[in-house]
Amino acid sequence: MAQQTQPVESADTDDESALGGVLSGRHRRILSSLARHRGGLVGAATLVAVVFVAVAAPVIAPYDPLEQFVGPALAGPSTAHLLGTDMYGRDVLSRIVFGARNTLLLALIAVGISSVLGTIIGAAAGFYGGWIDEALMRGMDVVFAFPSLILAIVMMATFGINMYNAAFAVAVVFTPQFARVIRSNALSxxxxxxxxxxRTSGGTRRYILFKHVIPNGISELIVQTTINLASAILIMSGLNFLGLGIQPPKPSWGYMLANGRSYLLQAPWISTFPGVAIMIVVLAANIFGDGLRDALDPRNTERVR
Structure with a gap:
């Protein structure tokens, strides 16, 4: 009996080793493909740097972003204030650094909520089909029909003006995009x-949905999340520009743009540098998303079973 059980245990061990080898090989192929994508690496490095700046803002910022008259009002870039000061004598660099924390935090919250909602809705619609698919996707079509910024503004007017309502409004805007991507994957x-x-082995539809369908859409979900992060930053900055997101005196890139529009000729650095920060982060997120799309291409990697 002992001689008969040993081969079984050995086979199980071999199967586990083989499974580990397949997963590690797949991960190596993904990393290798991403490493060959120079733009993706640059985008990833830029995003990591921006996140580091946002997390370490209290250490990096040379001045308190809320303190007024730390320097002369509307002073140009100098050794004391590398990016100049605004109309209240506040250091522009410090406000950009702390603005990165506020802007990125709300954009990540919005994309996180929309990715979860969109994944559940899209997977259920594609997998169950029938009236469930019709009801869910027609609802997503209604949301998708509105211009993103207009829908966010309407929701802000409905629920009230504060930073977390702004994040929720942006999350609702992006939910249909996630739902469409995941539904397409579930249909296939x-x-x-x-x-x-x-199904034949007796798995319930809910079990199959969460065990097989949703995990096999992770690649598409990651790429869509990265791309939507860039759009979320743009919309969040637009809401802040209109005064509907992060409320003053808290710094945000969009609010800094709005503040500097009256001083474009006299002190263009007030709006220019926050605009450059938005451009860099959005461009980095888009380029990194392209690299991820190539690295996670299903033709180059095996699906999870």
């Missing part, structure tokens, strides 16, 4: 052999 997956095998 539900006819795959391993899904049919899971």
């Amino acid at each position: 997956l539900r006819e795959e052999e391993f899904i049919k095998a899971a």
